[in-house]
Amino acid sequence: MDKYLHVSFNALGDPTRFAVVERLLQGPASVSELAEPHNMALPAFTKHLGILERAGLIRTEKHGRVRTCFIYTPAIEAIDNWLSESRAIWCSRYDTLDSLISKLNGEKNDDEQAL
Amino acid sequence: MEKRMMTNRLFDIAFDSTQNTMTVRRTFDADRQLVWDCHTKSSLLDQWFSPKPLTTNTKYMDFRAGGHWHYAMIMPDGQRFWGRMDYQTISPIDGYTLLDGFCDDTGALNPELPQASWDVGFKDASGRTLVETVVACRSKQDLEKVIAMGMKEGMTSTLERLDELLLTLVT
Numbered sequence: 001m002d003k004y005l006h007v008s009f010n011a012l013g014d015p016t017r018f019a020v021v022e023r024l025l026q027g028p029a030s031v032s033e034l035a036e037p038h039n040m041a042l043p044a045f046t047k048h049l050g051i052l053e054r055a056g057l058i059r060t061e062k063h064g065r066v067r068t069c070f071i072y073t074p075a076i077e078a079i080d081n082w083l084s085e086s087r088a089i090w091c092s093r094y095d096t097l098d099s100l101i102s103k104l105n106g107e108k109n110d111d112e113q114a115l
Numbered sequence: 116m117e118k119r120m121m122t123n124r125l126f127d128i129a130f131d132s133t134q135n136t137m138t139v140r141r142t143f144d145a146d147r148q149l150v151w152d153c154h155t156k157s158s159l160l161d162q163w164f165s166p167k168p169l170t171t172n173t174k175y176m177d178f179r180a181g182g183h184w185h186y187a188m189i190m191p192d193g194q195r196f197w198g199r200m201d202y203q204t205i206s207p208i209d210g211y212t213l214l215d216g217f218c219d220d221t222g223a224l225n226p227e228l229p230q231a232s233w234d235v236g237f238k239d240a241s242g243r244t245l246v247e248t249v250v251a252c253r254s255k256q257d258l259e260k261v262i263a264m265g266m267k268e269g270m271t272s273t274l275e276r277l278d279e280l281l282l283t284l285v286t
Contacts, residue, residue, distance in 0.1 A: 012132040013255070082262040087128050090139050092166035094126065097153060100163045101145045104153075 011055035012079075016040070017048050024058060024071045025080060031060075031067045125245070135252040142243045150244040151208040151237055157184060165189070169196075175222065180205050185222045199224060200233075210236040215250070229257035 012018050020034055035045045049069065052058045059072040125142045143150050153159045157176035165171040165188040175185040182202050187195040199218040205211040216230040224230070234249040252258040 010255070015133065018132050078262055083128070083130055086137060089166040090128060090141075091126065093164060094141050094143075096163040096167065098143065100153060100159065101143055101149065104149060105145055 011051050011057055014048070014051075016045070017052055020048065020052060020069075021057060021071070021076065024069055025076070028068050028070045031069065034069060125240075135255060135258045137250045139248045139250070140245065142240055142245050144243055147208050147237050147239055147244045150246060154235065154237075154246070155211070157186075160184070160186070174220075178202060178205070183222075185218065187220075195220070197222075201230075203232075208237055210234070229253065229260050231257070231261065 012021060016038055019038070023029060023034060023037075031042075031046070031049065034049070035042060038045060049058070049060065053060060057072060057076055059070045061068050061070070124144075125140060127140050129138045130136075131138070153163065155178050157173035157178075160176075161171045161173050163171075164186070168191050169188045172187045172189060173184065174187065175183070177183060180202055184200040184202075185197070186199075187197050189195050197218050197220055199216050199222055201214040201216070203212045203214065212232065212234050214230040215233050217225045217228045219225070229252060232251045232253070234251070236247045238245045238247070252261060
């Protein structure tokens with residue numbers, strides 16, 4: 001597993017590639033769809049995709065003239081999973097802090113909150 | 116009423132893979148002094164720091180630069196995860212920095228698990244208080260360890276999900 005993550009992080013240490021992975025986490029997309037938000041010549045963009053593919057982060061398939069990219073590797077799941085877990089942890093702890101704060105603020109805020 | 120309050124409240128988490136950082140920003144309906152106290156007094160930290168359904172119990176607290184907080188996150192079944200925050204710099208009530216690490220019940224740091232540095236800032240935000248926490252790993256390798264560990268601990272994920280993932284990793 002550490003090996004997977006190591007490979008993936010080196011490949012992710014670039015804003016364009018990170019954006020591509022973020023986009024693909026929402027679902028598959030064609031190369032031209034992926035390239036659109038990036039102001040970059042297609043060959044340069046394709047190079048980024050190649051690095052991601054060799055790192056085992058994405059997979060591509062060609063159907064006719066359209067090449068479609070997918071998220072592939074367990075390493076991405078690991079990162080995605082870690083981010084959702086982190087989010088859940090901070091969300092839960094801060095919700096509890098909200099309750100503590102309103103308890104400590106006591107009646108002071110009651111009038112505002114009643115609106 | 117509750118819903119209106121929630122929608123006005125800022126909460127975002129940004130991950131930066133090039134800097135190995137995660138930034139958490141959140142506003143609270145209280146003045147800065149109160150939010151600061153909640154973050155820096157162990158009697159208050161004990162009431163909110165652990166995510167549900169875990170609870171927090173302080174074993175030792177010395178909130179000073181060079182001091183530390185030694186605490187347990189307790190599972191409903193009684194299992195304890197020990198943590199330790201080593202305070203580096205403190206400027207009341209603007210912010211503090213610390214090293215966040217894992218330890219045992221005596222407070223001895225686990226040398227195999229990386230410490231992350233936290234930079235916590237408090238700002239007034241139109242009647243509310245904005246808390247920004249930047250969690251930074253020292254290296255990509257440290258970040259990988261944290262991610263791999265989070266999966267092993269599976270504190271909030273189900274064991275099933277973990278099993279599935281481990282299966283795919285083995286193949």
